[in-house]
Amino acid sequence: MLTKAGLAVIDALSTGREATAAELATEIEYSQVHLYDVLDELLEAGLLAERRGPNNQRWVHVTDHPVVEAYRTLQSELDHVEWADLLSPATLRVCWYLDEPRRVSEIAARLEITRQGVHKALSPLKHRAMLSPSGPEYALSEDLSPLLAFARAVVRHEHRARVRALAPSATLEWCDPKRALIRVQTAADTEALEAASDWQLTGLARFAAYGLQFFLAGEPAFWYAPDEELTPADVVCHTLVLDSGSRRVSYAMLLIEKLDIDQETLTETAQWYELESTVAAMYRPLEGAFDVSDDSPVVLPSEAEFMALKEQYEVS
Structure with a gap:
């Protein structure tokens, strides 16, 4: 699953710019040591590409991977939200099930987590009024279809990467x-x-x-x-x-x-x-x-x- 650090990197580079690990570490406030691990994961997954500059310095940029393209769409259509701060792996997994009104207990059973875990994952969306409550059920608001598309792109990518390794x-x-x-x-x-x-x-x-x-x-x-x-x-x-x-x-x-x-x-x-x-x-x-x-x-x-x-x- 795309981590918060990985999403922060994609967010920082989504305009098409290049950056070094040192620049990204300063910008998104992660250590360079951790950033190198994150960059390696994103490179292996095909979400980033790199070139070598003077002194063999690494410069990275995003690719046209479906996850990156789905995130760019999310940014462009809902640019008033700081998505990299709002979204976590748990929130993205829960978002998968919000294409129609569903009970928290139903989502929890399907994900094999507690109802408290679902509520915690939903809380950033609740606080931004992004959910459409229908009785005891929740769904994403109609104008949040790009968020659903992004969550699904991330999940599909994870499964493809897992199976294609074998x-x-x-x-x-x-x-x-x-x-x-x-x-x-x-x-x-x-x-x-x-x-x-x-x-x-x-x-x-x-x-x-x-x-x-x-x-x-x-x-x-x-x-x-x-x-x-x-x-x-x-x-x-x-x-x-x-x-x-x-x-x-x-x-x-x-x-x-x-x-x-x-x-x-x-x-x-x-x-x-x-x-x-x-x-x-x-x-x-x-x-x-x-x-x-x-x-x-x-x-x-x-x-x-x-x-x-x-x-x-x-x-x-």
Whole structure:
């Protein structure tokens, strides 16, 4: 996660200027020793670039990295706020969930922190009247969409950097501050993630663990959520996020049927992936209503197709 010191450096250089570590240390009031560590981290992450001046002195400047560009947009559209002073890693993680009104308890559970921790992260925004309270729920004010975009750019960057250190071909398909769903393009990257303790096979590749073996065209998908159980409901949602074509929808329905996944449980999980309407549509034929309306969000199998699939995979 981008640290406060890292954000202070980006803030100081966001106009496109160059500076030395000594100049930045004076300007943002961090020691040069600490600044060198921060600069090295930002250089490695691709947020900064450097050139060498006389006596091999380092001059650094920001790149056009998505995090930097999102911060520049935030500055230009809301230039009356000292964002580098206001934002912390914790505040950025909480901001991820403020695209719609949410309860503090809901955010705390999703981030696996205390409600007090969420309130503390929100306090700088509360004091600046940046939140829109709706009963017991909070969301960012409508004019703060650049802050949400910046928070999401930071989180996505963190996940990409983490996985690409192990699997350079990885692409991010879905994430939140603590979880990520990714694809890889090479067998070597698949092997690397299979050997990494924090990554688990998911999507169609995970069906084999439940007695359903399918042919995979290409490399499997992986899930990052350390110390968190990967549930069948998660696997169904990952399958649909990765491919919502009719064949994958049929396979997801087959897994629901085989494991008797409760609709309420799956819907609760699906809300984080914006799949509630898809899940509702899938349960109608599972309950015997195969006459699909024209406004269905996904293409569902006919009764004959689904019964044949169940017979093929011996799902009763």
